Amino acid sequence: MAQLSDDCFAFGGPMMSVDEAVGLITARVTAVGETERVALVEADGRILAREVVAPLPLPPFTNSAVDGYAVQASDLPRGKEQAFPVAGRVPAGASATAARPGQAVRIFTGAPMPQGTDTVFMQEDVRIDASGNVVLPAGLKAGANVRPAGEDIPEGHVALRAGQRLRPQDIALAAAFGLTELDVTRRIRVVVFSTGDELASPGKPRGAAQLFDSNRFMLMAMLRRLGCEVGDLGIMRDAREPLAAALKEVASRHDLILTTGGVSTGEEDHVKAGVESAGSLVLWRMAIKPGRPVAMGIIGGTPFIGLPGNPVASFVTFVHVVRPTVLALSGAAPSPFVPMPVRAAFTYKKKSGRREYVRAVLRRAEDGALEALKFPREGAGLLSSLVDTDGLVELGETVTRVEPGERVGFLGYANLL
Numbered sequence: 001m002a003q004l005s006d007d008c009f010a011f012g013g014p015m016m017s018v019d020e021a022v023g024l025i026t027a028r029v030t031a032v033g034e035t036e037r038v039a040l041v042e043a044d045g046r047i048l049a050r051e052v053v054a055p056l057p058l059p060p061f062t063n064s065a066v067d068g069y070a071v072q073a074s075d076l077p078r079g080k081e082q083a084f085p086v087a088g089r090v091p092a093g094a095s096a097t098a099a100r101p102g103q104a105v106r107i108f109t110g111a112p113m114p115q116g117t118d119t120v121f122m123q124e125d126v127r128i129d130a131s132g133n134v135v136l137p138a139g140l141k142a143g144a145n146v147r148p149a150g151e152d153i154p155e156g157h158v159a160l161r162a163g164q165r166l167r168p169q170d171i172a173l174a175a176a177f178g179l180t181e182l183d184v185t186r187r188i189r190v191v192v193f194s195t196g197d198e199l200a201s202p203g204k205p206r207g208a209a210q211l212f213d214s215n216r217f218m219l220m221a222m223l224r225r226l227g228c229e230v231g232d233l234g235i236m237r238d239a240r241e242p243l244a245a246a247l248k249e250v251a252s253r254h255d256l257i258l259t260t261g262g263v264s265t266g267e268e269d270h271v272k273a274g275v276e277s278a279g280s281l282v283l284w285r286m287a288i289k290p291g292r293p294v295a296m297g298i299i300g301g302t303p304f305i306g307l308p309g310n311p312v313a314s315f316v317t318f319v320h321v322v323r324p325t326v327l328a329l330s331g332a333a334p335s336p337f338v339p340m341p342v343r344a345a346f347t348y349k350k351k352s353g354r355r356e357y358v359r360a361v362l363r364r365a366e367d368g369a370l371e372a373l374k375f376p377r378e379g380a381g382l383l384s385s386l387v388d389t390d391g392l393v394e395l396g397e398t399v400t401r402v403e404p405g406e407r408v409g410f411l412g413y414a415n416l417l
């Protein structure tokens, strides 16, 4: 599974902007290519592998948009109301009838337009006179209240594009075409492990100087949301050779290896050494806060990403490094984030030249505008700062300070995955 070319030393260099890093990753990753056919509902959240061309127009036949009376446009009353005999009745699902000039046909929403008619009066706008004729008012436009065949989607139109991530409305469209299955790219297989002698697995005894491993579960949940098949390798001790052996062992069975912790340059950061021994490694720093060095490499042809250990840094770098990698592996079209403009309700100073993400709560101000409130503390180890906020305020490279009342871009957590 060689998805990343070997010249990934191009990832090196002292400090890389987020856009540069994402560009490099996505340019170097080759999509897995294998596809599978799944039932419509199973296709939700998956990446469409082949475009869907409309096999029929939508709606498939011209029909009435309302309950009422269908007539021919040349008969439309001009100047004053006019009575018409009612020549027939077409409920939804009935086959189309025909009408002659001077006749009206009782019709219901979704029923096919009778031949010889092209305009429908809403039943609320008409009355029935003593002799049972329908009295139609003057002033209706020709073609009113009719849904022409193909007005939604014409036959032959590319209705769903390859590479798009399927949503419920896309699945509705496939169903409207009469399809029962869709071709999607197969799920990306990712194996995850944590590193650190200070970590204990939830459910196991915790030593006095240990904390429970939380990142692994966050990362596995995030990968699931991206549609990945996730393998859990647990916690690896801080030691080069066992790490290298484990990395080599899992590489052939996975499309991506993901780790957290141990990628700084301290002497207890053994992931670096483990990857160097098992394959090739590049450590690089993104100009992003929170975030620290991220390791990237190739082991037996399989891409490797080592995220930092601090939970918030791990979360933010996942979003900017792992997500685009997974999307590229699954052949998905790139989907950059679109921050929502909100009003800052905080003061903030930052260095120019790097991008920062401020954890924030959204609230509605008295004037109705949406305001972002900064989480009061900033540590990259604070899980509560992710749990008790709604998303991240994105402050671009050129920003150096934020004052209350300024407009900032907000990314809700739900939109990040």
Ligand code: AMP
Residues within 6 Å of the ligand: 194, 195, 196, 198, 199, 212, 213, 214, 215, 216, 260, 261, 262, 263, 264, 308, 309, 310, 311, 381
């Ligand atoms: P490291 O990147 O290994 O230097 O770790 C940085 C900080 O993150 C340390 O305080 C670690 O204890 C913490 N940390 C590392 N891995 C995890 C994890 N899987 N879950 C929670 N905290 C972690």
Ligand code: MG
Residues within 6 Å of the ligand: 195, 196, 197, 261, 262, 268, 269, 309
């Ligand atoms: Mg560590």
